Amino acid sequence: MRRDRVVRPGLGGVGFAVSRGWLIVPVAVGVSLGILFAAFPDWDIRIAALFFNPQAAKFPLSVDYSANVIRRIANWIPYLLLAPAALVLLRKLIFPASSMLMPPSVVLFLVGSFLLGPGLTSNLLLKENWGRPRPNFVQQFAGTAPFQPWWYPSSACTRNCSFVSGEASQAYWTVAPASLAPPQIRPFALGGAVVFGTAVGGLRIAFGRHFVTDVVFAGVITIVIVAVLYRLMLDPLRRNDARMERAITRASAALHRGIGTLLTGVGILLTLSGWALGEVGQYLRGRAGRL
Template identity: 65%
Template sequence: MFASVALGLISGILFAAYPLIDLEVARLFFDDRAAKFPLAITYEWNLVRRVANWIPFVLLAPALFVLLRKIVYPGSAMLIAPSVVVFLLASFVVGPGLTSNLLLKENWGRPRPNHVQQFAGAADFQPWWRPSGACTRNCSFVSGEASQAFWAVAPAMLAPPQVRPVAMGAAVVFGASVGAMRVVFGRHFVSDIVFAGLITIAIVMGFYRLLLDPLRRNDARLERAVERTSVALHKATGAALAGLGAALAHAGGSLRHTGQHLHKRIACL
């Protein structure tokens, strides 16, 4: 976690001091004659992109299934250790979900490469540290898809110790590869990818220390908490359905009374 923060500081200073790095790298993949990023419209590379985007969700699916099963059947034992389930789900929701896609992309204002003047767009180029660009939503900083891909570090950290470094290295390469595609497509700058990776990995490591550190880990207590939450959800759902049923019954009674009244009036005509 501290290594990610240190790398983040170094990267922030580097891209702030030399913001043209982003433009020069993006220029490598821009066709001046066609005024576009040509690989962005190729079927094959977009297919690779779609497949890559599904991989994090496939990795997350077992944890989500276990949690939903526990919610539906609160008394059943969780099929995966509760700390692992919460670690995977929480790091994904907070990392790629809230931090990258909701907090940063929707508020930072940095235009994408294919929207700036240097690449046939209309917006002014903005360095990563200036969040006041022309973009109003789904902006360039940071890359949501790269953030999702770098999240693969989370399941990699659960690999057996003897293969964990290889698994984590493969996850970082996967994240960098997905991020590279976004740069080649002209949809993100290099700094968008770098910060997406550093922020996501820092969040993953933070949750790992919080939930899976041997000194803090307590699966029994965590499963009881999940079970209590599930029971509370059942009670709240039951109360809501009972209230809805009562409201529908009242509405039905009112409609029946109104219908009988109309029938009497029509009979008197």
């Protein structure tokens, strides 16, 4: 065995049995509900209608002060859980020679799963391109846009659309830090993370901002991404924290060299620009003196 291979206790065994289950279960749930809601797309409308007030032509909970406070607090929780890993990585990028205060595999797993899940897949790829109008924008709920089933990309919405729920995706991402809990309590931590994600998604449904399928697929996609990265980065047979840290150190050093080269180029450009401006100024002053 290589000496620089570091295997942290508590991340194999039961953890990988759990990760396999958490990879299979969301795929099965996604396929089942995807087929069900494709066959009966009006179920999205019927569930959203439970929270809509036709007389007021709005979703009352969306303007409720307490509900919005809960929403804002819940939205901060994923960022607070991500912050330690993000700060450790930022410190390493600023000071390449320093040792990382957390295992590099854990840092990259948390930061990478957040960027790939809620960041890239949910908010950039799907929300900005799928074109599904939000419930409070569709004709059935006093809006003007046509309702679109989850499987049908359209141009009815052009920006910050309904499929999938970004906030639910962030909330479901908490399965990533939950998967790092000690093996004895990991299933409970994972279950709590899913309950949290479902509660946040349920609040968005009650607000009329998302359909059920927006929340379901936010959870499915995010949990699958987390489970795949967990197996790729924290598998004891693949995991090598020493090698990862050396790679991050090289990347940090390359980043510093790149920034240094860029600043040098900018400095040279400013110097040349200053010289040229000085020459023009001298010429104008001399010309003005001859008038």
